[in-house]
Amino acid sequence: MNQHSLYGSFNKYSLPTIALLFGLFHLAVISGLFSISTMSMRLIHLSLALSLLFALKPLSKKLAGTKVNTGISITLILLTLASGYWMLVRWKPIAFSGGLIEPMDYYAGIVIIALVFEAARRGVGAILAAITFVFFCYPFISSYLPGVLNSRGYSFERIVTFLTTNTQGVYGIPVGVAATYIIVFTIFGALLSGFGAGEFFFQISMRFTRGLRAASAKSAVIFSTLIGMVSGSAAGNVAVTGTVTIPIMKREGYEPHQAGAIEAVASTGGQLMPPVMGAAAFIMAEIVGVPYTEVMTTALLPAILFFVAIFAMVHLQAVKSGIQPKTSTRPVDEGIFTSFAVRRITFHSHLHHANWVNAYGLLAF
Numbered sequence: 043m044n045q046h047s048l049y050g051s052f053n054k055y056s057l058p059t060i061a062l063l064f065g066l067f068h069l070a071v072i073s074g075l076f077s078i079s080t081m082s083m084r085l086i087h088l089s090l091a092l093s094l095l096f097a098l099k100p101l102s103k104k105l106a107g108t109k110v111n112t113g114i115s116i117t118l119i120l121l122t123l124a125s126g127y128w129m130l131v132r133w134k135p136i137a138f139s140g141g142l143i144e145p146m147d148y149y150a151g152i153v154i155i156a157l158v159f160e161a162a163r164r165g166v167g168a169i170l171a172a173i174t175f176v177f178f179c180y181p182f183i184s185s186y187l188p189g190v191l192n193s194r195g196y197s198f199e200r201i202v203t204f205l206t207t208n209t210q211g212v213y214g215i216p217v218g219v220a221a222t223y224i225i226v227f228t229i230f231g232a233l234l235s236g237f238g239a240g241e242f243f244f245q246i247s248m249r250f251t252r253g254l255r256a257a258s259a260k261s262a263v264i265f266s267t268l269i270g271m272v273s274g275s276a277a278g279n280v281a282v283t284g285t286v287t288i289p290i291m292k293r294e295g296y297e298p299h300q301a302g303a304i305e306a307v308a309s310t311g312g313q314l315m316p317p318v319m320g321a322a323a324f325i326m327a328e329i330v331g332v333p334y335t336e337v338m339t340t341a342l343l344p345a346i347l348f349f350v351a352i353f354a355m356v357h358l359q360a361v362k363s364g365i366q367p368k369t370s371t372r373p374v375d376e377g378i379f380t381s382f383a384v385r386r387i388t389f390h391s392h393l394h395h396a397n398w399v400n401a402y403g404l405l406a407f
Contacts, residue, residue: 057097064090068225081133084213087221089126092161093119099164118157125153129206136207143203151206158212215328216321223324223334227274230318234272243268244286255367256360258294259301262287263308263356267349270312274319279312280305295365304359308352314345 068087071078078086096118100106128150136143155178163171178201185195205211209218247264251257265283273279284305291301313320316338323341327334 057094061094064094065225065229068221069229072222072226080218081137081209081213082130083221084209084217085126085130085133087225088213088217089122089130091220092122092157095161095165096122101164118160121153122157125150125157129154133207141203141207143207147207148199148202151202154206154212155202216325219321219324219328223327224274224321227318230272239272244283253367256294256356256365257367258287258290259296259304259356259360260353262291262305263349263353266305266308266312267315270309270315270318272318274313274321274323276310276313276320280309283309295363300359300363304352304356308349311345311348311352314341314348316342316345 067090070076071083096115101111101114105111128146132144132147132150136147159171159175162174181193181196181201182198183195184191184193187193206213209215244261244265247261247268248257250264251261254260262283265287266279269279269282273282284302288298288301288305291304292298296304313322319338319341323337324334327337330337
């Protein structure tokens, strides 16, 4: 966890407990223990996720750990919870009245949009926030633009209320998918990671490629394939696998740019490999109106072909570069099937470092 987050200001168990309850709430709703409306689910999900993100991510690197960052972050959390609660109370009257709003609905909408922009800046980066802001401004300047970009334009109040009072804006399909599908697979991936699945998969991939030409690169491909099955994220995949496989590839004879390219391409396929795929797959299932299992089974063959092609290209590149097989004396396979059990014993240490909070906090955007 980021050492400059608000985590240090809480009891060491408070924030992980909140994140755990956040996950249990989603599991209870999805499993059918109690029912809740779609809009309410999305409102609660986004409010809690944004609150966790503001607690985990500092205002900036320079202000990290300062009282200024703490004060501003706490203020943003309070605004998130207050505006979310207001919309939770008001969305039904707005829907039943045909869209009639009160002044406070408008002000709460402004706060929610500003919070989303700030969450995007903190969680992903200023570039994405700036690009999103440009598109947000388009309705206000479209009447002055030429050609196909020209339109009659819309008022600021109309855009704000449209984006925050129904399921077609901030609380649209992406947030709905995150609150119902992605959260479940995120919990699944966090559990596997906490139980040592990453180390387990790495040892298996090294065992399968021992003695082969370009063994390190081929193990990187297999490692990325296995991690991709539980992560569903290209960035998360390369973060887990790259720190291990890239140095090994460089020692075997690959140029730094070649090792980085192989790992990047292999990790990109992580979001294509079922069962846990990228967020786009869940959104695709929601828009098309088919079960996610159908999308998953359809994607299985292309994903396998993707990694087979990478495996073949890695081999051909090794032949071209003259990289010869190396016999490793390291007992890589020793303890393959015991590492998983050992990690189960030490799982509480991962909870102590709040992997749960990191996993749920990343859902805020």
